[in-house]
Amino acid sequence: MELTDRVTGIEASKIREMFDLAEEAEGDLVRLEVGEPDFDTPEHVVDAATRAAREGETHYTANAGLPELRAAIADSLATDRDVHVDPDTEVCVTAGGMEALHLTLLCVASDGDEVVVPSPLWPNYFAQARLADATPVEVPLPEETGYALDADRIIEAINDDTAAVMLNSPSNPTGRVHDPADLRAVVEAAADHDAYVVADEVYMGLTYDVDPASVASLVDTDNVVLIDSCSKRYAMTGWRIGWLAGPEEVVSAATKIHESTSSCASSVSQHAAIAALTGPDEVREEMQAAFAERRDLVAERIDAIEGSHLPAARRCLLRLRRRE
Ligand SMILES: Cc1ncc(COP(=O)(O)O)c(C=O)c1O
Incomplete structure (x- = not known):
């Protein structure tokens, strides 16, 4: 019996290797492996989850997530990022941004396709592209410019085999907030080749000197799938709530296969997420x-x-x- 090439070709993440070592280590460590706020989840969020659990909100929810949560996500996207989506058809709640990325790539990429990934990068994009049987194409960004998004280099890597371009602004690991003009140029080039842009915005709300623009607010094209989560912004990494928002055909396909991956995100965590998005x-x-x-x-x-x-x-x- 053999395991598939799909999984044997994927290396376990070094980030997780360090995390496991640190979990077992004794002493006063400065932990710099996973991107995790060392703050507690806000009290009003924990209270909302406790209340939900006590009141019996402990059942499966719709595959796409609770309607109140999808509405809160659509409202916050409109208010904070000038991104307008229909909560009924263009939002799917997932187990963290991680599952949203995985489902999105399963929906838009397959064997023979390429997924363009600017680097330095968060290594999971590679694994997620490979799990979709696609080939990740790394495009190194120049160190001299502080890893600014070099739109020309990325556009050069986009061709008719490109299924998706990963854009992560604010970026992990560089912290770089990319320039709107560069982001726009990449999205438009991707649209010219019928490729999606997967805009990973999980670090929005945690920048210092600049106010990042959401990729989805910059263009009129319909090829941007926005990925976000409660993990970083609300110190909720363990609650596992994320979402994808964007074109209806991608969201409805992701919602369909979500049934077979995790069915729905945790009901109690979804109530916590409503409190996070609508509270102080x-x-x-x-x-x-x-x-x-x-x-x-x-x-x-x-x-x-x-x-x-x-x-x-x-x-x-x-x-x-x-x-x-
Ligand atoms: C760039 C980036 N995207 C997505 C995620 C996924 O986070 P989560 O699944 O907790 O929402 C992470 C987590 O470290 C990340 O660094």
Whole structure:
């Protein structure tokens, strides 16, 4: 008996390897592996989940998620990002942004297709492209410009075999917020080749000096699938709530196969997510301020190391100095 090439060809993530080692290690570690806020989930969110569990909201929900949650997602997209989607047909709630990405690529890419992935990258895009039997095509972004999105390089990699282009702004791991003009150019080039753009925006709401534009707000094309989640912005990584929002044909296909992957996201977590999206924003603001302070400290310390060369740290310092 043999395992499929689909799974044997995928390497386990080094991030998770470090995470497992750190879980077992003793002592006072500074954990820098998974992208996880070290803050507790806001109290009003935990209260909403507790209430839901006690009141018997513990059953399967619609595959696409609770209508109230989909409405809250559509409202927040309209208010915060100027992105307008129909909550009934253009939003599907998933087990984290991770499942939203996986379902999206299963829907839009297959054998013989290419998925363009600008790097430095979050390695799961590679695995997710391969799980869809597609070939990931890495496009390195130039270090000299602090890993700015080099639209020309990406457009060069797009061809008629391209099924999707992954765009992650704000970016993990570089923290880069990409320029709207570059994002727009890539989306339009993808549309010219009938390719989707998968816009991973899970770090929105946690930037410091710039206000990132949502890819979906920049274009009139109908090829952008927006991925987001409660994980980072509301310190809810373990609740596993994410979503995809965008063209109805992708959302309805993803909702259909969602039945066979996880059926629906956790009902209790969905109630928690409604509270997160519609409740007070203070905890996010507190987190953002704490992260900014730490980022400034790290940028200064790295810059002070003789011979260090870190474009991202440099950018932070330049901004810091301008602010002073
Ligand atoms: C760039 C990026 N996208 C998506 C995710 C998925 O997060 P989640 O599944 O918790 O929503 C992560 C998690 O680290 C990430 O870094």
